[in-house]
Amino acid sequence: MCLALPAKIMTIDEGSDMATVALGEVKKEVSIALIEDAKINDYVLIHVGYALNKISPEEAERTLQLFAEAGLTE
Amino acid sequence: MGIEGFLDIQLTMNESVICDVEILSSRPVYASQVFVGKPVIESLNMLPLLFSICGVAQACAGIRACEQALGHQISSYAEQVRDKLVRMETLREHLWRIFLDWPNFLENQSLNKKIQTQTMSDIIKCQQDYRKFLTSGSNPFLLEQDISPVSTENSQPIRQLNRLLEKSIFAMSPAQWLEIDTIEKLQYWYESSETVTANLLKKIHQNEWQGLGRNNTKGLFTSTTDALESEGFDLSTLREQFEDKNFVKKPQWYGTCCETSSLTRVDSALLQDLYNYWGNGIMSRLVARLTEMAQIAHSLLDDVEQPIQNFSKNRSDILGDGDGIGIVSAARGLLIHHVCIEQSQIEKYQILAPTEWNFHPQGVVAQSLIGLEGGKEQINRQADLLINAIDPCVGYKFHIV
Numbered sequence: 001m002c003l004a005l006p007a008k009i010m011t012i013d014e015g016s017d018m019a020t021v022a023l024g025e026v027k028k029e030v031s032i033a034l035i036e037d038a039k040i041n042d043y044v045l046i047h048v049g050y051a052l053n054k055i056s057p058e059e060a061e062r063t064l065q066l067f068a069e070a071g072l073t074e
Numbered sequence: 075m076g077i078e079g080f081l082d083i084q085l086t087m088n089e090s091v092i093c094d095v096e097i098l099s100s101r102p103v104y105a106s107q108v109f110v111g112k113p114v115i116e117s118l119n120m121l122p123l124l125f126s127i128c129g130v131a132q133a134c135a136g137i138r139a140c141e142q143a144l145g146h147q148i149s150s151y152a153e154q155v156r157d158k159l160v161r162m163e164t165l166r167e168h169l170w171r172i173f174l175d176w177p178n179f180l181e182n183q184s185l186n187k188k189i190q191t192q193t194m195s196d197i198i199k200c201q202q203d204y205r206k207f208l209t210s211g212s213n214p215f216l217l218e219q220d221i222s223p224v225s226t227e228n229s230q231p232i233r234q235l236n237r238l239l240e241k242s243i244f245a246m247s248p249a250q251w252l253e254i255d256t257i258e259k260l261q262y263w264y265e266s267s268e269t270v271t272a273n274l275l276k277k278i279h280q281n282e283w284q285g286l287g288r289n290n291t292k293g294l295f296t297s298t299t300d301a302l303e304s305e306g307f308d309l310s311t312l313r314e315q316f317e318d319k320n321f322v323k324k325p326q327w328y329g330t331c332c333e334t335s336s337l338t339r340v341d342s343a344l345l346q347d348l349y350n351y352w353g354n355g356i357m358s359r360l361v362a363r364l365t366e367m368a369q370i371a372h373s374l375l376d377d378v379e380q381p382i383q384n385f386s387k388n389r390s391d392i393l394g395d396g397d398g399i400g401i402v403s404a405a406r407g408l409l410i411h412h413v414c415i416e417q418s419q420i421e422k423y424q425i426l427a428p429t430e431w432n433f434h435p436q437g438v439v440a441q442s443l444i445g446l447e448g449g450k451e452q453i454n455r456q457a458d459l460l461i462n463a464i465d466p467c468v469g470y471k472f473h474i475v
Contacts, residue, residue: 003078003105004126017191033191034198045126048174050194055123063123070108 004045004052005067006060009038021046078102081433083443083472085457091447092474095440097433101468103322106411109423114140117420118216125425127467130163131404133215135411135425138400140217143415145395152221155208158374160402162204165235165370166197167405168336168363171466172243176270179459180277196238203231204374232374239371243271248368255343257351260361271364278357284348285355287442287460292330293338294408294431309399316399316412322426324434333438334407334428335464337362340369354438359463396421404428406465429468439464450474 007021007028017033021044032038032051043060044051055063079101086094105124109117121136122129134156141148173190214221236248244251245267254260261279264272278284315321326332337354340362348358400411407428414422433439442460446453457472 003102003124006123031191034195045123047127048170050191052126052198059123062120066108066120066124070102070105072102072105 003067003072004047006043006055006063007046007051008060009040009042009044009051012038012040019051021051078469080469080471083439083457083461083470085443085446085453085472085474087450087453087474090449092443092445092453095443097435097437097440099323099430099433101429103425103427103430106423106425109420112420114144114415114418114420115217117423122215128163128167128404128406128409130159130215131402131409132411132425134160135400135402135404135409136413137215137217138402139398139411139413140400140415141398142400143396143398143413144217146217149221152214152219155214155221158208159205159214160404161370161374162201164403164405165367165374166201167467168367169197169239169243170194171462172271172363175462175466176274179455179462180270180273193238193242197235200231200235200238207231229375232371236371236375239367243269243364244368245269245272248371252342252365252368252372255347257344257347260344260348271360275357275360278360283355283456283459284357285352286446286456287359287463288353288355289438289441289444291333291354291438291441294327294332294334312399312410313397313412316424316426322424323430325426325431326434331434331437331441332431333464334431335359335362335438336366338407339403340366342369356460356463363463406467407431429465432465433468433470 005023007023007030009019009032010022010027011020012032013019017031018029019032019038021028021030023046028046030044030046030049030051032044035044035051035054038044038051038054043055043057045053045055079099081101082098084096084098085092086096108124109120112120118133118136118140122133125132137156140146173193209221212219212221240247245263251263254263260275264275264279278286315325332338333354337359342365345358345362345365348361352358396415398413398415400413402409408431409428410426412422412424412426413420431437439461442464443457446456446460448456453474461468461470461472
């Protein structure tokens with residue numbers, strides 16, 4: 001099942017188009033080259049080291065809630 | 075390990091030959107149960123967010139299952155739009171995995187990171203533009219959405235995608251590449267081209283690995299409902315299978331493990347020729363994926379007004395009220411959603427992904443790995459290549475004992 005957690009952008013390095021994102025307690029470096037106008041605090045879906053698209057904070061919250069309900073984020 | 079789970083593959087070696095394979099899965103195959111008790115509309119909205127990697131295919135299987143369960147009629151145009159969007163996603167997924175994975179199998183070829191990112195970005199842009207044009211901003215994967223036919227096809231995103239394929243994958247237009255119909259012509263192509271795809275086929279030829287992983291696993295039934303019905307396939311049999319909770323974890327069809335992938339759904343004179351020589355070995359697998367990409371790119375250039383053959387029709391007359399099955403040919407293989415709806419709420423939601431067919435403990439991956447021989451380093455390389463050729467998107471680790 002191809003699941004992807006919403007991650008929150010914490011910092012951005014504009015020179016390299018890389019960002020540090022937070023997936024819960026875990027922080028990760030990802031490329032933000034594939035999305036336009038990425039900003040700190042935006043939520044993005046991550047796949048194979050790339051932020052694929054932005055989602056709204058409401059969608060992110062709802063998705064994370066669903067993951068929690070499914071017991072996937074324990 | 076991520077939330078997507080992973081596959082733990084143990085290869086048992088005896089005198090330099092892999093004689094047994096054990097596959098343990100921690101994939102969250104029951105994640106769709108989160109929709110139970112929720113309204114249908116909310117569930118359909120959440121589907122592509124929860125299962126976001128092949129989100130279009132997931133949304134398409136979901137809406138098809140729900141429409142059937144609810145007995146909703148759907149225009150053939152809307153089905154054509156969905157079908158085109160799924161095929162576009164399949165093409166994007168194939169392209170991405172080639173750019174990400176195939177250079178890793180070539181010692182002397184590293185893809186420039188900037189070019190790689192730019193290409194992936196271009197693909198996303200083509201996909202977005204195409205969807206925007208076909209749907210005028212509406213969502214074709216929600217209930218009772220009215221998708222109006224567009225008067226003329228805007229082929230710009232598709233033309234751009236064809237150019238991208240020509241430059242990076244085929245070294246000629248996809249339509250020209252589809253004219254390659256024999257092993258000899260294929261060999262000439264990969265020996266005279268310098269794309270990452272040609273170079274990987276060249277390497278397989280040089281190592282004489284064409285038949286690597288060859289086995290007798292059967293192909294799963296193909297795709298559309300029309301095709302299934304013409305094959306005498308009874309959808310109620312499929313519904314009965316879903317009564318067994320284990321079906322979505324370790325699926326079999328009439329007691330047999332089956333494969334579902336590009337190889338089991340794409341056909342051409344070239345693939346027939348390859349199959350005659352190498353069976354379902356790695357050369358046939360990789361060429362099947364390339365063939366599928368070329369066929370999709372070429373077919374998407376067709377006029378949007380041209381009716382699509384074999385698109386699914388409403389099947390509410392076959393299954394009972396409130397019970398629906400949605401089938402989609404996703405990038406990795408057949409994706410099946412089964413839903414039971416009671417008073418507009420989800421009572422049961424099951425998803426059977428292609429990975430579970432292919433990585434069944436006795437399935438095509440296990441059968442492909444049995445019989446590999448050589449040193450551990452070579453077997454590692456071959457196993458990686460085979461697994462990637464069958465399903466490039468799954469998280470796995472393997473170890474040889």
